[in-house]
Amino acid sequence: MKLVSFLRFRSMQTNMVLAFVLLILMTIVIMSVVSYFLSKDAVQSNAKTYTTELVKQVNNNIRSYVNGMMYISDLVDGNPYVQQYMARHEDGDPAKERALKQAVADFLESMAVSRADISSVSLFGYSGEFVSGNKELALNPFIDIPSLDWYRVAREAGGEYVISPSHVQPVFKNRYPWVVSLSMELTSRESGTKFGIFLIDLNFSVMNDMLQDIRLGQRGYLFIVDSEGRIVYHPQQQLIYSKLKTENIDEVLRIKNGTFMGDDDGNRRMYTVQESEFGWKIVGVSYVSELVGNQNEMRLSIIVLGLVCIVIAIVISLFVSQRVSQPIKQLQGYMKEVEKGNFDIQVPVPTTIEIGRLARAFNMMVGRIKELMSQVVRDQELKRRSEINALQAQINPHFLYNTLDSIIWMAESKKSQEVVLMTSALAKLFRASISKGEELVTIETELEHITNYLKIQKMRYKNKLDYRIETSDTVGRYKTIKLILQPIVENAIYHGIKMKRGPGLITISSEETAADVLLIVEDNGNGMDEEKLSKLLSQQYEGEAGKGVGVGNVHGRLKLYFGPQYGLEYKSKPGEGTTVTIRLPKHPPVIGGGIR
Amino acid sequence: MIWKYRRTLAIVLLLLIAAASVAYWGNGLTQRDPVDITVIIKSTDASVEFWEVLMDGVQEAAQEFEANVRVTGSRTETDVDEQIALVEQAIQEKPDAIVLAANDYDRLVPIAEKVRNSGIKLIIVDSGINSDAAHSSVATDNVNAGMKAGEVLQSHVEGPAKVAIISYVKNAASQIDREKGARSILDGIPNIDLLDTYYVEGSERNAYLMAKKILRTQQDVVGIIGLNEPTTVGAGRAIQELGLKDKVTLIGFDSSVNEIMLLDEGVMKATVIQRPFQMGYLSIKTAIDAVKRNTVPRTIDTGSLVITKQNMYEEENQKLLFPFVTN
Numbered sequence: 001m002k003l004v005s006f007l008r009f010r011s012m013q014t015n016m017v018l019a020f021v022l023l024i025l026m027t028i029v030i031m032s033v034v035s036y037f038l039s040k041d042a043v044q045s046n047a048k049t050y051t052t053e054l055v056k057q058v059n060n061n062i063r064s065y066v067n068g069m070m071y072i073s074d075l076v077d078g079n080p081y082v083q084q085y086m087a088r089h090e091d092g093d094p095a096k097e098r099a100l101k102q103a104v105a106d107f108l109e110s111m112a113v114s115r116a117d118i119s120s121v122s123l124f125g126y127s128g129e130f131v132s133g134n135k136e137l138a139l140n141p142f143i144d145i146p147s148l149d150w151y152r153v154a155r156e157a158g159g160e161y162v163i164s165p166s167h168v169q170p171v172f173k174n175r176y177p178w179v180v181s182l183s184m185e186l187t188s189r190e191s192g193t194k195f196g197i198f199l200i201d202l203n204f205s206v207m208n209d210m211l212q213d214i215r216l217g218q219r220g221y222l223f224i225v226d227s228e229g230r231i232v233y234h235p236q237q238q239l240i241y242s243k244l245k246t247e248n249i250d251e252v253l254r255i256k257n258g259t260f261m262g263d264d265d266g267n268r269r270m271y272t273v274q275e276s277e278f279g280w281k282i283v284g285v286s287y288v289s290e291l292v293g294n295q296n297e298m299r300l301s302i303i304v305l306g307l308v309c310i311v312i313a314i315v316i317s318l319f320v321s322q323r324v325s326q327p328i329k330q331l332q333g334y335m336k337e338v339e340k341g342n343f344d345i346q347v348p349v350p351t352t353i354e355i356g357r358l359a360r361a362f363n364m365m366v367g368r369i370k371e372l373m374s375q376v377v378r379d380q381e382l383k384r385r386s387e388i389n390a391l392q393a394q395i396n397p398h399f400l401y402n403t404l405d406s407i408i409w410m411a412e413s414k415k416s417q418e419v420v421l422m423t424s425a426l427a428k429l430f431r432a433s434i435s436k437g438e439e440l441v442t443i444e445t446e447l448e449h450i451t452n453y454l455k456i457q458k459m460r461y462k463n464k465l466d467y468r469i470e471t472s473d474t475v476g477r478y479k480t481i482k483l484i485l486q487p488i489v490e491n492a493i494y495h496g497i498k499m500k501r502g503p504g505l506i507t508i509s510s511e512e513t514a515a516d517v518l519l520i521v522e523d524n525g526n527g528m529d530e531e532k533l534s535k536l537l538s539q540q541y542e543g544e545a546g547k548g549v550g551v552g553n554v555h556g557r558l559k560l561y562f563g564p565q566y567g568l569e570y571k572s573k574p575g576e577g578t579t580v581t582i583r584l585p586k587h588p589p590v591i592g593g594g595i596r
Numbered sequence: 597m598i599w600k601y602r603r604t605l606a607i608v609l610l611l612l613i614a615a616a617s618v619a620y621w622g623n624g625l626t627q628r629d630p631v632d633i634t635v636i637i638k639s640t641d642a643s644v645e646f647w648e649v650l651m652d653g654v655q656e657a658a659q660e661f662e663a664n665v666r667v668t669g670s671r672t673e674t675d676v677d678e679q680i681a682l683v684e685q686a687i688q689e690k691p692d693a694i695v696l697a698a699n700d701y702d703r704l705v706p707i708a709e710k711v712r713n714s715g716i717k718l719i720i721v722d723s724g725i726n727s728d729a730a731h732s733s734v735a736t737d738n739v740n741a742g743m744k745a746g747e748v749l750q751s752h753v754e755g756p757a758k759v760a761i762i763s764y765v766k767n768a769a770s771q772i773d774r775e776k777g778a779r780s781i782l783d784g785i786p787n788i789d790l791l792d793t794y795y796v797e798g799s800e801r802n803a804y805l806m807a808k809k810i811l812r813t814q815q816d817v818v819g820i821i822g823l824n825e826p827t828t829v830g831a832g833r834a835i836q837e838l839g840l841k842d843k844v845t846l847i848g849f850d851s852s853v854n855e856i857m858l859l860d861e862g863v864m865k866a867t868v869i870q871r872p873f874q875m876g877y878l879s880i881k882t883a884i885d886a887v888k889r890n891t892v893p894r895t896i897d898t899g900s901l902v903i904t905k906q907n908m909y910e911e912e913n914q915k916l917l918f919p920f921v922t923n
């Protein structure tokens with residue numbers, strides 16, 4: 001978890017650069033691995049074909065040598081002089097025998113000189129005869145010939161060809177050549193008795209020179225083992241004998257023709273085996289690491305390309321992320337400006353579609369905020385004004401004149417009791433309306449205020465006006481803005497009841513819904529027509545001749561304070577009276593106090 | 597702030613990992629650079645089979661491990677000054693390693709130390725020096741070889757008998773060690789009287805004359821050890837000439853056609869041979885290991901082998917006794 005949060009970089013630029021670099025690295029690694037193995041396979045199968053071909057070629061060459069020897073041995077075997085010489089009797093004529101021997105020697109010599117690669121051609125009779133095609137050769141007196149491998153094995157083989165591995169031939173005096181020997185037992189054509197061993201030595205140097213020059217790649221080589229796993233030829237024979245190197249001879253012997261992989265000191269080697277007709281196995285060894293010799297160049301080019309790609313990726317990602325993050329940073333700067341209160345900015349719209357949209361949205365948002373701000377300012381101003389108007393209404397001079405006139409008139413008529421009543425009602429009226437400067441008052445206070453007002457009016461209009469307050473007690477505790485009932489009642493009196501013939505009645509009642517409180521002011525006065533009704537609630541309608549503050553003001557203030565769903569609702573029919581419903585929230589939002 | 601540092605750190609880390617992997621891969625390329633090795637042998641005389649076989653081993657290893665090998669050597673084994681000059685010249689050429697077969701046990705010490713001080717790896721092959729300057733020494737354990745010769749002689753000789761040791765030169769490490777080994781075996785045998793070592797001053801002819809003189813003057817000498825090829829062949833010729841091959845047991849060192857004929861004939865009962873091919877091969881292998889900063893063993897014994905008439909034509913010994921495929 002720690003690692004995850006550690007790797008969660010915040011800067012978009014870093015993230016993009018890292019993502020690009022990782023992507024490129026991964027692509028390079030995957031591609032190089034895949035191409036490496038693909039090319040390795042291809043090269044390996046090519047090498048296999050090539051080595052097999054080469055080994056076949058070598059096999060053919062060696063076969064031609066060996067076949068040559070076999071051919072010679074067949075000739076010797078069938079040669080009448082040889083037959084006669086070998087089949088001679090002990091009591092034969094010495095002169096004749098010498099002549100026969102000479103003939104055999106001549107014949108063998110002709111065989112020996114027929115091919116340059118032949119080291120010697122000789123006959124070893126079981127009764128001690130020795131004839132060689134190379135006349136200068138004498139037997140090495142210190143060697144026990146029957147103990148030598150080529151002699152022993154040929155005798156055991158009974159007339160079959162025996163081909164030795166490469167070895168030192170010590171049988172001739174002062175000569176120790178490396179040869180490959182073909183030997184076979186000679187049998188008399190007449191009697192079928194076995195009378196000796198025929199030996200033909202092939203200079204191993206011929207084969208050696210041929211094989212030495214064959215290199216499979218830089219280090220690969222060729223070796224030959226015979227059917228018993230003895231080494232005929234190996235360029236590193238000494239290393240094998242001293243166990244510094246091992247060759248998987250067992251596997252070579254097990255497999256007839258084909259290839260297998262071997263391991264030596266961590267070097268994987270490919271063995272290509274081919275069996276010759278006379279039991280030798282020719283084995284090509286190539287180093288796998290060498291087969292994929294161009295892997296270094298491949299690696300180098302991949303590394304170089306990879307580095308170039310990474311550098312390009314970094315540059316591109318820096319550029320792209322710059323293009324993305326720069327406008328965002330710019331936008332951020334503008335936002336800081338807005339935070340400080342500067343709404344008079346316009347972000348230049350960048351060409352990038354997404355960022356452009358963002359900038360446009362930002363511009364729109366700032367514009368809207370600006371509009372709302374000025375709206376709030378306007379509302380606030382309006383509120384102040386209407387409040388001042390409402391306050392003015394309290395000290396409506398006409399009302400005060402008229403009331404004071406009434407008091408004077410009552411005093412002159414010595415109606416002191418009524419003077420007291422009216423004066424105290426007036427006093428209460430003003431006290432209630434002062435309300436310690438609070439914006440919201442309880443409905444109870446508002447009702448008290450209107451009761452005092454109605455008392456004063458009742459005293460003035462006597463029987464012409466009657467009123468009833470029928471509100472339930474529960475609504476008293478809810479809050480309202482002050483001076484909302486007075487303009488409505490005033491309006492009811494001056495425009496409804498005063499114009500009417502006969503007495504008028506004003507009823508104030510209340511209703512409650514789940515969230516709202518309804519105050520209903522009902523009169524049975526003159527009523528209004530539609531036209532008047534529609535004008536009434538607009539703020540512009542200020543009543544007549546500056547008389548009081550209009551109901552429009554009340555309606556406006558209610559909406560301002562409580563929201564558009566609140567306010568006044570008039571129902572009226574000419575000649576039947578008017579019903580005004582004041583809708584107030586039970587729990588007004590506090591914003592009323594916020595926007596001061 | 598910490599955030600910012602961590603991020604930088606992480607980026608740096610990632611870049612480092614990338615760089616490291618690149619470096620690792622790149623290493624595979626630099627390793628391919630062939631190692632330059634100068635081989636300075638005792639004698640460039642092509643007739644000395646030992647050095648020719650050793651050079652075969654060198655070439656084989658050079659090919660296998662892809663090293664550039666340059667071979668020089670004094671014309672004769674006794675020319676110490678020329679060899680010192682050759683080493684000096686090799687230092688100037690600044691190879692990665694020098695493989696040296698020292699002509700003198702003591703006199704090549706200063707130049708060997710100079711090789712070491714100039715940062716070139718020094719591998720001693722066959723013949724050592726009286727110093728620790730070499731990183732490794734690839735040679736036959738000659739004391740051990742001498743002990744083998746002593747053991748073979750002891751098995752052929754019935755006491756009371758006198759045994760002579762003929763040494764090629766006085767101040768050659770191989771001769772000293774072989775003599776030491778042979779003496780360590782024979783000194784303890786009650787019936788064997790070991791004579792003082794005879795020195796023949798680097799000549800086969802001297803060895804022949806010396807042996808002849810010993811055999812003539814001291815009739816009871818029944819065992820001779822020749823500490824190298826010329827001394828053995830010289831002694832062998834003396835035995836042949838005097839017709840003493842059934843009486844005198846000759847044990848030799850190294851191999852040559854002459855020695856093989858002596859062995860075939862039964863004049864020489866056994867020869868202790870070294871493995872020059874291995875020496876050459878392993879000296880190059882060790883030099884390359886040392887250059888690549890792998891640790892190399894201080895001494896590598898290439899071993900020795902007792903060859904008798906009985907085992908001389910065995911498959912594995914043939915290649916040692918008759919190293920070259922010639923007509």
